[in-house]
Amino acid sequence: MSPSSAVLGIDLGGTKARSVLLVGGEVRWARTDPTGRALDPERATNLVLEVLAEAAAHAGPAGVASVGVGVPGPVRPGTGVVRSSVILDGWDEVPFASMLSGRTGLAVGVDNDVNHAARAEWWVRGGAGGEGPDLLFVGIGTGVGGALVLDGRVRAGAGGMAGEIGHVAGGEPAERCDCGRRGCISVSVGGRSLERRLRLAPGGLSAAVAAGGTAADLLAEGARRLGAVVADALHLLDLPLVVLGGGVAEAPGFVDGVREGVRANALAEVRDACTVEPAAAGYDAAAVGAALHGTGAERR
């Protein structure tokens, strides 16, 4: 992951697409486009072509060297094939990287948006200087995603699930997860799951937590439960850093609640060797990570 030329990253989300052009590792140009469920592979391809045409005008004489794309769904490891998406319609085993490469004539990388956010965290925490830390990234938003960076690479695992801490047991045992099983940690901290349990409208969690009461108590309990799950991840992996990103992680006291759960449950050897931190890569994290991935410098 060491782009010196102009590289484009595009994060395709359920409400917006955020694009950044990195030149020498710095954001030189950015753009935001509205999206929605109807952003199927055909529409997404047209959007990428439009963004690329505009970015090229800012890329200097050598032009855009590569394109990286983030999608809200699982991607087959090393292939750029999007398996599915619950956020966008029409994505069923779509070979999106090869489709885009054929239309643009450029090297194109496609990966899950949470993996890209983890890449960006690694980059801002020393990766840009060649010294990024091993880390577990946990993205807590509507659902819970995770990604594992080891030796400067996001590890996909044999089935593409490495780092997906949201489906580790440790949540409220009686509650059913979107995956069909009961008691995954995501039922205790994921926004959609908490909104369902609290009978709130979609998107209503942060206001309810700010108002205090049951919502705040439930999220505080969830944060401590997540801390216990992180403690077990540390027992397994002994990592120096765990990063908490996503909208739910920004709730007051959430990061401290996770830290408390880690302190109460982890053995001293791993607890003392690890810090738990809020995300630092900011608003553009997934788009920046996509741009880094598109360089092809990172291989499984």
Ligand SMILES: [Zn+2]
């Ligand atoms: Zn699950």
